[in-house]
Amino acid sequence: MAATAYAFQFGRGCQASAAQAAHWYREALSVKNHELHDEEDELEQDGRRLPGGDAQEHQILSALASLYEVGGDGLAPNPQLAWQFASLARSSALRNEEAASDGDESASNG
Numbered sequence: 001m002a003a004t005a006y007a008f009q010f011g012r013g014c015q016a017s018a019a020q021a022a023h024w025y026r027e028a029l030s031v032k033n034h035e036l037h038d039e040e041d042e043l044e045q046d047g048r049r050l051p052g053g054d055a056q057e058h059q060i061l062s063a064l065a066s067l068y069e070v071g072g073d074g075l076a077p078n079p080q081l082a083w084q085f086a087s088l089a090r091s092s093a094l095r096n097e098e099a100a101s102d103g104d105e106s107a108s109n110g
Contacts, residue, residue, distance in 0.1 A: 001028040002060060006052020009063060019074035022067050025060050032057055058096060061089035 005024035008017045055063070065085035071077030 001031055002055040003053030018067050018072040022064060022075055025064050028060055058089045058092035061085050061092055065089060
């Protein structure tokens, strides 16, 4: 779903649409939250090979922040929502960095 959002955001193979991009980025976040419990379906695995399809949570949140900051194509600008998504993106990126450094420490101590 992130690949679909990316395509709509940048007009890759379709007409650019901020509203459609935001919709599909939100769907991608929903899927990422469920991936923790469920197996990923085959279509999502294929989608990861497309441009934007392998976006991490913080990248999706950052893209949503950018979309809501500027708005366009059926998506009204929303500075407050943009700020919230940007804040969530920073938190997610920090969690990823911490998890990576914890993994590196475990590997070197093991």
